[in-house]
Amino acid sequence: MIKLYYTPGACSLASHIILNETRLPFGLEKVNLKTKTLEDGRDYLKINPRGAVPAIEISPGVVLTQNVAILPYIGNLSDIAAFRPAEGSLDRSRMLEALGFCEDVHSAFGMLFTPDLSDTTHALCLKTVTRRLEQLEQLLESNGTDYLLPAGFSQPDALMAVILSWATPLEIDLTAYPKARALRDKVFNRPATQAALKAEGLA
Known part of the structure; x- marks a missing residue:
């Protein structure tokens, strides 16, 4: 299952919207961009060294970053022709x-x-x-x-x-x-x- 690393209202919201549109199963991990940490205190830089959102974890340890890569990737998994x-x-x-x-x-x-x-x-x-x-x-x-x-x-x-x-x-x-x-x-x-x-x- 895809995991989306996001910050509320940031450009990661676009990936969140498209995941909802596709109805693919996914989980969420909130990122504090100021401290570069997750809600449980883990270091986000170990997941995405650039420290930005969005990032998606496709499988354990396999992470994709940047909306220009993430959004087409999600679309390829969907059955929506326009995506x-x-x-x-x-x-x-x-x-x-x-x-x-x-x-x-x-x-x-x-x-x-x-x-x-x-x-x-x-x-x-x-x-x-x-x-x-x-x-x-x-x-x-x-x-x-x-x-x-x-x-x-x-x-x-x-x-x-x-x-x-x-x-x-x-x-x-x-x-x-x-x-x-x-x-x-x-x-x-x-x-x-x-x-x-x-x-x-x-x-």
């Missing part, structure tokens, strides 16, 4: 492309969580966030769907929605990005997301 485009296909490459773009947006938002940013650095970070949000809005407008890929809801949507949820604590106004806000809201209204939020103590 498992064929290896070597253009659809598969488009999914990986979308996940890569999610990580671009993630990096832009993530810089704003750095403590004690100077006003100048904060302004520069906001410019990058704005650029990425404009790109996201254009992408959603151009592809003619409510989601990032033509097949409908899939792993990149879960990851992007989680990243967009950070706009509230970061005081980023999404008013100018109605399609991005709609994507976030659609994903967060899904039963799988609501169940993940409840399990992580966020709802």
